[in-house]
Amino acid sequence: MTALTLKDLTKTYPGGNQAAVRGLSLTVESGTLTALLGPSGCGKTTTMKLIAGLIAPDAGDIRLNDRSIVGVPPERRGVAMVFQNPLLFPHLTVAGNVGFGLRMRGLSPAQIAAQVDPMLARVRLEGLDHRRPIELSGGQQQRAALARALILKPDVLLLDEPLSNLDPSLRDDMRSLIRELQRETGITTLVVTHDQAEAVALSDRIALLLDGKLAQHGPPEDFYRRPATEAVARFFGGVNFVPGQSRAGRFHSALGPLTLPRGVIDGDALLTIRPEALRLGPGPNPREARVDGITFLGTQTRVELSVSGTTLQALTTPDQAADLRSGTEIAIALPPDALWLLPSPAKP
Incomplete structure (x- = not known):
């Protein structure tokens, strides 16, 4: 299993008046699920993109165990990211979408099918392998995107607001599925959310970002019982x-x-x-x-x-x-x- 460590991570976008992320240091322990929580504009998605390699930091380091991945191409980092919108390929079937990464790795159709079918069952999409994304509900599309990431067996899984576009009833089901799959696979997972209740229900630990800086990091109950500052307490309903x-x-x-x-x-x-x-x-x-x-x-x-x-x-x-x-x-x-x-x- 893999620990994810951010060390003094800083990123300012061109033309920006202030850093989107400022001196962020955080360790996501191996095999755990951490919620990256905060209001809109606090730097959550920027942090995820830095880890995934979609943008480069101005300063700081990103490490998987003892290996720095700064400057490593996204496809070679061992990091998989599921976006807020599933971004499934509309011309491919569910099975084609889930197996796409394996096909890029050069596996044969038989080898791909041998992994895709069990993965579809794990995310409760069995029997839907021949459907196109347009024929799926929002929750089913998100499960397909999750399966596409998990089948690559990444060292770290990043989920960017995976529940925000779902109805409340579907959110509960998807939250339970994410938690179940993370415990089953043991993949180190970071989930971006702006919802305090969602972060508490889903995660082992919470990292709260405010204004691009880490305000507090710890077990969910600490944010209610032992907030670090008045700003943290107010964010959690104090x-x-x-x-x-x-x-x-x-x-x-x-x-x-x-x-x-x-x-x-x-x-x-x-x-x-x-x-x-x-x-x-x-x-x-x-x-x-x-x-x-x-x-x-x-x-x-x-x-x-x-x-x-x-x-x-x-x-x-x-x-x-x-x-x-x-x-x-x-x-x-x-x-x-x-x-x-x-x-x-x-x-x-």
């Missing part, structure tokens, strides 16, 4: 931020003193708590709050609260929020193990 100071295991702010989890360092900080972790009702770190607004969101209800002049939000179930009314006073709790301290914002 809305509660309270400035203050940590002293001797307590956080002092407009909310009054709050007990913190063990091991917190003293100093100025920004306290955050996930809206779904803020409890309505009695509990640790109790406070009195006024209900300022209630918004039904389907499976959840958002409750806007005012606590000592500070605005907080809670997410709860519709049943738990059924008796709440705007303007009423309620008890809330901020459990210490749900509190997390971020670096204090830089002063102007």
Whole structure:
């Protein structure tokens, strides 16, 4: 298996005012699936094209294990890329598309067929080998493109927004298929997405890019429980931020003193708590709050609260929020193990 390492990777497009990717260093561990996550324009697709060899970096290195692939032609890198649009050859059948790379390698028709048929079964396209791309659904086209990449047995598989053009129901099926095939084959895989929920459900680890730089890299739960910065926390739905100071295991702010989890360092900080972790009702770190607004969101209800002049939000179930009314006073709790301290914002 193959580890993918990016070292100080930088790319600025001609005429660009700033680098699309700036000093990016990242290791995708061998045999894992990593989501390259971030908003539009953050450098995700540029990073993928650099790895695939479709564009060249201005600086930095790209390595597969101990081998640098900078300057190596795309077809000799051991990297396969599946684009957001499947880009199947319209004049070829499904089998012809899936076996195209093998034909370019000089395999005989019999050798190609011996690999194509099992691959079509693995991506659930058996019986569709003689169809043309135009006769396939969007999900089937994407599976054919995935099969075309996997059949080459690449060292690294790159998937650029593979689910973005699919209906929600098809997304779930395709996500499960990608995860299943990656675990089955053990191919080191990097998936570009802008969808936080998709990244969390799909990946072993997430690399979050913001403004062309790596903001945080780690297991999905870290981005919810232990975000590195306020920007990371906000990208993952954080809305509660309270400035203050940590002293001797307590956080002092407009909310009054709050007990913190063990091991917190003293100093100025920004306290955050996930809206779904803020409890309505009695509990640790109790406070009195006024209900300022209630918004039904389907499976959840958002409750806007005012606590000592500070605005907080809670997410709860519709049943738990059924008796709440705007303007009423309620008890809330901020459990210490749900509190997390971020670096204090830089002063102007």
